[in-house]
Amino acid sequence: MTALRITPLFAFGSRRSLHMIERNLLVYRHGWLMLLSGFFEPLFYLLSIGFGLGKLVGDVNGPGGQLISYTLFVAPALLAASSMNGAISESTFNFFFKLNYDKTFASILTTPMSPADIALGELGWALMRGALYTVGFIAVMFVLGLVRSPLIFLTLPGALLIGFAFAAVGMAATSFMRSWQDFDLIQLVILPMFLFSGTFFPLDAMPDAVRLLIQLTPLYHGVELLRELSLGVVGPDILVHVGYLAAMGLLGFTVVAGRLDKLLLK
Amino acid sequence: MSEQRVAGTAPLIQARGLTKRFGTFTAVDAVDFDVQPGEAFGFLGPNGAGKTSTMRMIGCTSPISDGTLLVLGMDPRTEGAKIRGRLGVVPQQDTLDNELTVRENLIIYGRYFGFSRPECARRADELLEFVQLTDRGKDLVEPLSGGMKRRLTIARSLINEPDLMLLDEPTTGLDPQARHLVWDRLYRLKQRGVTLVLTTHYMDEAEQLCDRLVVMDKAKIVAEGSPRQLIERYSTREVAEFRFPAGVQETLDGQFEGLGSRIEKLPDRVLAYADDGEAVVIAARERGLHPETVLVRRSTLEDVFLRLTGRSLIE
Ligand SMILES: Nc1ncnc2c1ncn2[C@@H]1O[C@H](COP(=O)(O)OP(=O)(O)O)[C@@H](O)[C@H]1O
Ligand SMILES: [Mg+2]
Numbered sequence: 001m002t003a004l005r006i007t008p009l010f011a012f013g014s015r016r017s018l019h020m021i022e023r024n025l026l027v028y029r030h031g032w033l034m035l036l037s038g039f040f041e042p043l044f045y046l047l048s049i050g051f052g053l054g055k056l057v058g059d060v061n062g063p064g065g066q067l068i069s070y071t072l073f074v075a076p077a078l079l080a081a082s083s084m085n086g087a088i089s090e091s092t093f094n095f096f097f098k099l100n101y102d103k104t105f106a107s108i109l110t111t112p113m114s115p116a117d118i119a120l121g122e123l124g125w126a127l128m129r130g131a132l133y134t135v136g137f138i139a140v141m142f143v144l145g146l147v148r149s150p151l152i153f154l155t156l157p158g159a160l161l162i163g164f165a166f167a168a169v170g171m172a173a174t175s176f177m178r179s180w181q182d183f184d185l186i187q188l189v190i191l192p193m194f195l196f197s198g199t200f201f202p203l204d205a206m207p208d209a210v211r212l213l214i215q216l217t218p219l220y221h222g223v224e225l226l227r228e229l230s231l232g233v234v235g236p237d238i239l240v241h242v243g244y245l246a247a248m249g250l251l252g253f254t255v256v257a258g259r260l261d262k263l264l265l266k
Numbered sequence: 267m268s269e270q271r272v273a274g275t276a277p278l279i280q281a282r283g284l285t286k287r288f289g290t291f292t293a294v295d296a297v298d299f300d301v302q303p304g305e306a307f308g309f310l311g312p313n314g315a316g317k318t319s320t321m322r323m324i325g326c327t328s329p330i331s332d333g334t335l336l337v338l339g340m341d342p343r344t345e346g347a348k349i350r351g352r353l354g355v356v357p358q359q360d361t362l363d364n365e366l367t368v369r370e371n372l373i374i375y376g377r378y379f380g381f382s383r384p385e386c387a388r389r390a391d392e393l394l395e396f397v398q399l400t401d402r403g404k405d406l407v408e409p410l411s412g413g414m415k416r417r418l419t420i421a422r423s424l425i426n427e428p429d430l431m432l433l434d435e436p437t438t439g440l441d442p443q444a445r446h447l448v449w450d451r452l453y454r455l456k457q458r459g460v461t462l463v464l465t466t467h468y469m470d471e472a473e474q475l476c477d478r479l480v481v482m483d484k485a486k487i488v489a490e491g492s493p494r495q496l497i498e499r500y501s502t503r504e505v506a507e508f509r510f511p512a513g514v515q516e517t518l519d520g521q522f523e524g525l526g527s528r529i530e531k532l533p534d535r536v537l538a539y540a541d542d543g544e545a546v547v548i549a550a551r552e553r554g555l556h557p558e559t560v561l562v563r564r565s566t567l568e569d570v571f572l573r574l575t576g577r578s579l580i581e
Contacts, residue, residue, distance in 0.1 A: 027365040114346075
């Protein structure tokens with residue numbers, strides 16, 4: 001028990017949360033086509049921006065300063081951004097619907113399952129889907145000749161870490177939401193991050209002040225993490241990226257843990 | 267009811283001063299009741315009386331605000347998961363999983379309780395048989411009729427072979443035929459010795475199913491007993507109902523005094539309570555009253571409720 005108390009994540013919820021994942025697997029057995037949308041999103045971005053725009057842009061500065069093709073530069077960033085987007089849509093819109101309108105959670109709560117089990121299970125499911133998309137994306141990069149280093153495989157846990165961080169914070173934010181209007185605020189935060197976190201162009205192009213500001217946001221760390229791993233150019237700053245995202249996820253989770261009982265057990 | 271209390275059997279539910287507040291509003295106001303093993307216990311009361319709030323506290327999905335509550339000898343505040351593991355819950359609103367088939371609904375629900383997959387599949391097939399839905403097993407839930415959904419919810423609540431079933435308005439909104447099908451299944455459960463706790467605002471349902479019940483009104487319990495005891499205590503054996511042509515009833519003030527032991531004037535009819543209803547009808551004719559229709563019937567729980575609260579159960 002003492003070991004459990006150290007990390008809020010594991011003290012929160014139980015093995016029963018796996019039944020949540022089992023439920024979602026059952027659901028997707030009926031409509032597995034829905035699973036595919038998350039796979040095509042980053043792929044379409046890669047084809048249009050990476051290859052389309054890349055022709056016009058030429059080479060850019062990658063991590064460590066060497067010149068790389070724009071497609072190589074943008075591919076891992078698109079993976080990071082889609083990990084963020086997937087986690088956010090699952091943990092905000094979908095989670096809000098399930099919390100407030102769907103009766104599935106209510107029925108599950110009449111069994112030994114707890115709100116924590118439900119939350120942990122939903123998070124686990126979101127990450128499993130994220131893993132599936134990431135593997136698909138890496139395979140496409142491989143086919144398109146965008147793989148430069150065996151470290152590319154570490155982008156899988158990297159993308160999952162991004163998913164975890166954003167899903168946990170997304171759920172925490174959603175637990176405070178009162179109406180659908182509040183979701184506009186989330187888009188207001190997510191969209192600029194998507195566009196400016198060094199996703200589509202190197203930060204050297206930015207004034208110092210703006211660059212510093214961007215370096216404080218989570219997607220920047222996600223993009224840098226995946227870019228370094230996919231190109232195999234890893235420096236000590238990777239610890240900062242990993243630490244930032246892990247701390248963000250754990251913090252988000254602690255907040256949800258404290259609020260879910262209140263929300264679901266009235 | 268006291269004769270049912272065999273020495274040494276603790277009540278399955280014990281509530282003392284049980285209270286539920288939502289903000290400053292009190293939905294359940296310091297109620298006391300016991301439910302004994304094997305009995306069918308009812309909460310009878312109109313909408314808003316606090317029945318669902320009480321059921322949800324017993325079901326450990328709503329924390330109690332005050333008082334004490336023991337379910338299966340355990341405290342919902344600390345042993346909620348353990349208690350829920352032994353309950354079968356049929357909520358007021360169906361909460362079936364619309365994204366799954368009928369059979370999958372049962373199987374995954376059993377999995378939430380931690381039973382193995384083969385065990386869940388076995389029980390699901392057995393329960394589909396029990397609620398007569400075997401041929402719908404592969405269908406999605408949405409196209410099912412209201413009665414079928416209700417039966418499926420009952421089957422779902424039985425997947426863990428519960429010691430105690432909580433049924434919140436099991437037949438509200440169902441047509442008579444569907445109601446009888448549900449009642450029939452509940453009877454069978456009762457015969458097997460499953461303890462049933464149910465809420466209803468139908469007096470016929472309470473009379474049919476409950477060994478013992480409490481009448482709830484405005485967050486409080488106002489009476490307790492078996493249906494027969496309640497009728498004996500708060501009503502007469504028979505009731506004579508008089509209906510008059512429109513506008514006439516208002517002109518007859520005072521003319522009913524002394525007919526039977528008690529008179530209730532409803533907007534559309536006058537009720538005279540007496541052990542011999544026919545005698546009251548004859549007495550009324552002798553007084554020169556000319557009702558459009560007369561009906562003599564036995565007292566029901568509806569009359570008990572009217573006596574206790576001055577209102578009808580279903581407004
Ligand atoms: N979650 C809630 N928040 C605020 N008020 C509630 C809530 N649930 C029930 N109530 C109120 O409590 C009272 C009792 O409701 P309920 O227990 O559902 O009664 P019943 O089941 O007998 O119809 C009603 O006035 C209802 O509006
Ligand atoms: Mg109710």
